[in-house]
Amino acid sequence: xxxxxxxxxxxxxxRYGPQALRRGDQQEAAERWPTGIxxxxxxxxxxxxPRGRITVLAASSSRGPSGRLTxxxxxxxxxxxSRDVGYVDLAGTLDPGFLADLGADLHACLVLTPGHDRWxxxxxxxxxxxxxxxxxxxxxxxxxxxxRTALWEHALAAFAETVSKRGAVGVIAAxxxxxxxxxxxxxxxxxxxxxxxxxAHGDVTGLRVRVTTTKSxxxxxxxxAMLLLRYPRPYAVAEVLGLPSVVAPALSIAETEPMPxxxxxxx
Amino acid sequence: MRIxxxxxxxxxxxxxxxxxxxxxxxxxxxxxxxxxxxxxxxxSAAARAAGVRPGQPLRQxxxxxxxxxxxxxxxxxxxRLREAVCATLLRLAPAVEVGDxxxxxxxxxxxxxxxxxxxxxxxxxRALDAVLGAGSPAxxxxxxxxxxRMAAMRSGPGRIRRVRxxxxxxxxxxxxxxxxxxxxxxxxxxxAFGLDCLGAVAGLSPADLQRQFxxxxxxxxxxxxxxxxxxxxxxxxxxxxxxxxxxxxPVGDLEVLLQAARHCTETLGARLVERGLAAATVTxxxxxxxxxxxxxxxxAPAPAGNVPEAWTVVxxxxxxxxxxxxxxxxxxxxxxxxxxxxxxxxxxxxxxSARDAVALxxxxxxxxxxxxxxxxxxxxxxxxxxxxxxxxxxxxVVAAAS
Numbered sequence: 083x084x085x086x087x088x089x090x091x092x093x094x095x096x097r098y099g100p101q102a103l104r105r106g107d108q109q110e111a112a113e114r115w116p117t118g119i120x121x122x123x124x125x126x127x128x129x130x131x132p133r134g135r136i137t138v139l140a141a142s143s144s145r146g147p148s149g150r151l152t153x154x155x156x157x158x159x160x161x162x163x164s165r166d167v168g169y170v171d172l173a174g175t176l177d178p179g180f181l182a183d184l185g186a187d188l189h190a191c192l193v194l195t196p197g198h199d200r201w202x203x204x205x206x207x208x209x210x211x212x213x214x215x216x217x218x219x220x221x222x223x224x225x226x227x228x229x230r231t232a233l234w235e236h237a238l239a240a241f242a243e244t245v246s247k248r249g250a251v252g253v254i255a256a257x258x259x260x261x262x263x264x265x266x267x268x269x270x271x272x273x274x275x276x277x278x279x280x281x282a283h284g285d286v287t288g289l290r291v292r293v294t295t296t297k298s299x300x301x302x303x304x305x306x307a308m309l310l311l312r313y314p315r316p317y318a319v320a321e322v323l324g325l326p327s328v329v330a331p332a333l334s335i336a337e338t339e340p341m342p343x344x345x346x347x348x349x
Numbered sequence: 350m351r352i353x354x355x356x357x358x359x360x361x362x363x364x365x366x367x368x369x370x371x372x373x374x375x376x377x378x379x380x381x382x383x384x385x386x387x388x389x390x391x392x393s394a395a396a397r398a399a400g401v402r403p404g405q406p407l408r409q410x411x412x413x414x415x416x417x418x419x420x421x422x423x424x425x426x427x428x429r430l431r432e433a434v435c436a437t438l439l440r441l442a443p444a445v446e447v448g449d450x451x452x453x454x455x456x457x458x459x460x461x462x463x464x465x466x467x468x469x470x471x472x473x474x475r476a477l478d479a480v481l482g483a484g485s486p487a488x489x490x491x492x493x494x495x496x497x498r499m500a501a502m503r504s505g506p507g508r509i510r511r512v513r514x515x516x517x518x519x520x521x522x523x524x525x526x527x528x529x530x531x532x533x534x535x536x537x538x539x540x541a542f543g544l545d546c547l548g549a550v551a552g553l554s555p556a557d558l559q560r561q562f563x564x565x566x567x568x569x570x571x572x573x574x575x576x577x578x579x580x581x582x583x584x585x586x587x588x589x590x591x592x593x594x595x596x597x598x599p600v601g602d603l604e605v606l607l608q609a610a611r612h613c614t615e616t617l618g619a620r621l622v623e624r625g626l627a628a629a630t631v632t633x634x635x636x637x638x639x640x641x642x643x644x645x646x647x648x649a650p651a652p653a654g655n656v657p658e659a660w661t662v663v664x665x666x667x668x669x670x671x672x673x674x675x676x677x678x679x680x681x682x683x684x685x686x687x688x689x690x691x692x693x694x695x696x697x698x699x700x701x702s703a704r705d706a707v708a709l710x711x712x713x714x715x716x717x718x719x720x721x722x723x724x725x726x727x728x729x730x731x732x733x734x735x736x737x738x739x740x741x742x743x744x745x746v747v748a749a750a751s
Contacts, residue, residue, distance in 0.1 A: 195724070196722060210713070210714060211707055
């Protein structure tokens with residue numbers, strides 16, 4: 083390597099930090115937040131959710147449920163048992179009772195409601211709290227009346243930068259089709275596709291979701307797994323507490339039940 | 350429990366030397382004019398070398414040291430200095446007791462920056478020296494208040510004497526009976542029994558001492574074995590401060606009211622910083638012309654300990670308080686004051702040190718975007734039948750402020 087190039091690289095590292103430059107064959111090192119759910123920590127995102135990065139839970143299709151919001155709320159509930167958690171409810175679907183049924187410690191949850199589909203405001207608020215030290219931030223983006231990209235992409239970039247600076251965990255649940263700024267800002271994108279309802283005695287007890295790692299800057303993409311998002315029984319907090327709300331199903335994909343067209347589920 | 354004792358120059362003497370710096374190095378006696386029938390409060394090193402002791406009559410002190418300068422004590426200056434010492438040390442220790450010539454700090458546990466006990470004690474001694482400017486104190490550390498004081502007395506200026514846990518009784522054993530903080534008659538009876546040191550008293554059983562001295566005997570037994578549990582006596586902080594600004598004339602312009610509230614907040618914030626305190630509650634009051642005053646109060650998201658933190662709360666109050674007529678005066682009050690540096694954190698939640706900052710940021714967002722913008726859900730005690738009644742929303746306030 084010529085001396086002038088070495089000097090230029092040294093200058094860039096000095097000015098922008100050692101993480102500013104890396105070789106193409108080296109994977110980015112990222113600290114992890116283990117979720118404690120084996121299939122997530124072992125298959126989809128080895129080690130857990132990356133800290134200091136944006137993770138996107140994307141819907142595969144704009145039609146019907148995808149399970150991304152339920153998965154996000156399950157992760158929020160898990161995180162709240164050990165740390166403070168912020169949840170930006172831009173989708174307007176959060177039910178704190180459901181969060182409690184998932185086993186969340188509500189005292190550790192801070193819910194931000196910036197207004198329906200005010201993405202730029204929601205991301206700015208998420209950035210403010212993350213900058214103040216919030217270690218875990220979930221953002222649920224709504225499906226209806228998606229605002230123009232130009233209005234919120236700068237807020238997203240600022241949020242991603244703050245997450246990186248504070249080493250926080252940032253998870254965004256995004257509707258389909260995935261907006262370009264979100265795809266760009268994401269270090270780990272998990273695409274969720276509903277694969278059928280889980281029933282017991284004729285009642286819907288959960289949603290089976292096929293999750294694919296479509297992008298990963300912190301590991302190898304392409305991993306795929308089936309999750310069962312089991313809906314907790316309402317008014318049974320004590321029973322749900324401590325149980326994993328996301329588990330690997332025993333069923334294979336071929337055995338799943340087709341999705342009924344009129345069914346509605348959270349997420 | 351671990352307690353630190355630091356012996357320093359008497360606060361009355363320090364304030365006297367601050368008032369009259371030309372007396373540095375001279376024999377100085379604090380207490381008043383020698384013709385007054387008052388005792389000596391404090392004496393400088395030169396006066397003590399001449400035999401002057403605190404408690405002596407001033408007239409006797411004059412006979413012992415005729416060249417001494419006699420200075421009256423300034424109680425207000427001593428109080429200010431004591432508060433400054435307290436504020437400084439509360440940044441280093443969770444519980445502080447500031448006496449006239451000694452300081453006790455609770456150093457149980459481990460300091461986040463000064464991991465070693467000796468380093469922690471050195472930091473406290475340096476801070477004390479910086480605020481008093483009267484030379485390095487003599488420091489002692491032990492498991493009880495009495496032993497820590499004895500260790501400090503047997504240390505020297507600028508030195509730290511540490512009595513390790515379980516070594517208190519051995520440390521006290523050779524000390525004479527005169528050091529015991531007990532009734533002189535009781536000390537005389539102990540001497541009459543032929544007991545000449547604390548180790549000899551410690552050899553007696555608690556039952557023997559109780560038979561001789563009653564309940565005081567049990568206390569004496571604990572004292573001489575270094576097992577007394579009398580910890581640091583923390584002085585309760587002031588409960589409320591307020592700042593009132595009378596306007597030049599009745600005013601209806603909100604911008605003027607904002608500037609007046611800002612002025613009051615800056616004054617109070619500076620006092621909070623100076624004293625090392627934080628306010629849990631902030632109140633804004635308008636005195637309205639020809640009407641009763643109106644006020645609104647709020648529990649701060651996190652205890653407000655400086656101007657920006659207090660101003661965030663006052664800004665929210667300004668938006669809520671609509672004067673019904675011209676305002677003649679603005680008053681800002683901070684209440685439920687507590688030491689800013691000694692807040693309890695949640696031991697079981699990692700990253701908890703940032704909770705105050707998060708709560709403050711949430712408070713700013715609420716002030717800007719409305720109270721519904723940032724909330725914390727809580728399960729309702731009596732949820733009823735409807736799912737939406739299972740939870741209630743509440744403001745994100747950290748536990749220390751509630």
